[in-house]
Amino acid sequence: MDKLVITNRGQLHGSVEVSGSKNAALPILMGCLLAETPVSLSNVPHLKDVTTTIQLLASMGVEVMFDEHLNIEINAANITVKEAEYDLVKTMRASILVLGPLLARFGEAKVSLPGGCAIGSRPVNIHIEGMQKMGADIQVEQGYILAKAKRLQGADITMNPVTVTGTENLLMAAVLAEGTTYLRNAAREPEVVDLAEFLNAMGAKISGIGTDVLVVEGVDSLKGVPYEVIPDRIEAGTYLAAAAITHSRVTVTKANPKHLTAVLEKFEEAGALIESTEDTITLDMRNRELKPVNIVTDPYPLFPTDMQAQFLLMNALADGESTIQETIFENRFMHVSELIRMGADIRVDGNTAYIKGVKQLHGAPVMATDLRASASLILAGLVAEGETVVNRVYHIDRGYELIEEKFHKLGAHIYRLTN
Numbered sequence: 001m002d003k004l005v006i007t008n009r010g011q012l013h014g015s016v017e018v019s020g021s022k023n024a025a026l027p028i029l030m031g032c033l034l035a036e037t038p039v040s041l042s043n044v045p046h047l048k049d050v051t052t053t054i055q056l057l058a059s060m061g062v063e064v065m066f067d068e069h070l071n072i073e074i075n076a077a078n079i080t081v082k083e084a085e086y087d088l089v090k091t092m093r094a095s096i097l098v099l100g101p102l103l104a105r106f107g108e109a110k111v112s113l114p115g116g117c118a119i120g121s122r123p124v125n126i127h128i129e130g131m132q133k134m135g136a137d138i139q140v141e142q143g144y145i146l147a148k149a150k151r152l153q154g155a156d157i158t159m160n161p162v163t164v165t166g167t168e169n170l171l172m173a174a175v176l177a178e179g180t181t182y183l184r185n186a187a188r189e190p191e192v193v194d195l196a197e198f199l200n201a202m203g204a205k206i207s208g209i210g211t212d213v214l215v216v217e218g219v220d221s222l223k224g225v226p227y228e229v230i231p232d233r234i235e236a237g238t239y240l241a242a243a244a245i246t247h248s249r250v251t252v253t254k255a256n257p258k259h260l261t262a263v264l265e266k267f268e269e270a271g272a273l274i275e276s277t278e279d280t281i282t283l284d285m286r287n288r289e290l291k292p293v294n295i296v297t298d299p300y301p302l303f304p305t306d307m308q309a310q311f312l313l314m315n316a317l318a319d320g321e322s323t324i325q326e327t328i329f330e331n332r333f334m335h336v337s338e339l340i341r342m343g344a345d346i347r348v349d350g351n352t353a354y355i356k357g358v359k360q361l362h363g364a365p366v367m368a369t370d371l372r373a374s375a376s377l378i379l380a381g382l383v384a385e386g387e388t389v390v391n392r393v394y395h396i397d398r399g400y401e402l403i404e405e406k407f408h409k410l411g412a413h414i415y416r417l418t419n
């Protein structure tokens, strides 16, 4: 398994380009199943999860091609298989997102039930109950969700708790349903907005986009269009966190600062100077002291759970005490025990981490069990004394495009050991 080796080289410099958003690209790729003519997608990041999604679509008979600009052409005109197998779903839970489109367009779907994962049990009951409310007959047999419907019917659905992929799956089911669907307590994440805009571009009739009530008037069919995926706000935030802990000035380009309002406010509270244009964000932490910030993770527009591990590391290096409360997933502090091995002073009690900043972390071999935890360990390696070896890099490859190259560009010393 590949490892990343990181050595502290002090400050970072310059700029880094943000890739397309993973969590927007995945539902949009699945949403292509709804279209009767080809879709052309640009700004899709080159990531393991995208490759898995393409494999999943191809296994159903979808034609996938790349044009000379590396845009992905997806033609779902001739689907032969309406199934997502266990072998693919077990490597990527987001595969559940084929359920809504398949059921809506073909009236049938067989999708492996995703299991729990390192960060929590992550049930999909809201996806299933919502589709049942729209008239689907759904059974779970031998680990598979078996869904059938003549034509889905509009329904009034309240989702509780707020769920990102739940909202996306039900949205994709509702666009081809007969009548009007109300999705209440809907997720407002930019990735949900991007999917809704994409579906509307294809001919769907969704209103209330960006609010917590989505109203969907069903249509008979959708047609493929060219569409550009939004920038990855979490990738952008991760490079800004790298700048903060190394007391550097770094610019992220091709970003959307509007998607990061809550995160940028916390960077400022932590002592950083932030300057944004329409599509760049510069964080300046030179000669500034890192201050501890208290954080509670919450659904958008509040502070995202996907930036929790990076801010926990910032707090571990700040001058003073802080708390971080994780309210979205029940087991998302896997990075804490590894950071403690690097010299951090952190105690976890229930869903709260109590952090006392230390002056210096020390390099160590570390291991992470999820994507954002891995990111925080790589960041820790940038400031730790000596060498840090991050094992199980495949987690990082799921969500950060060209991570070594991007860090090299900023002047970091990081290389991959392949075996």
Ligand code: EPU
Residues within 6 Å of the ligand: 023, 026, 094, 120, 121, 122, 123, 124, 125, 126, 127, 160, 161, 162, 163, 164, 165, 166, 191, 304, 305, 306, 328, 329, 330, 371, 372, 399
């Ligand atoms: N939940 C239920 N029932 C459901 C669905 C969700 O109880 O049917 C609960 C979950 O257990 C959790 C909460 O609702 O406690 C919120 O989970 P949500 O469904 O919003 O998470 P998700 O859709 O599975 C997406 C992202 C995650 C991100 C979360 C929260 C994708 C593919 N994944 O997951 O991204 O952390 O929203 O913003 O969009 C990552 O990129 O590292 C990542 C984990």
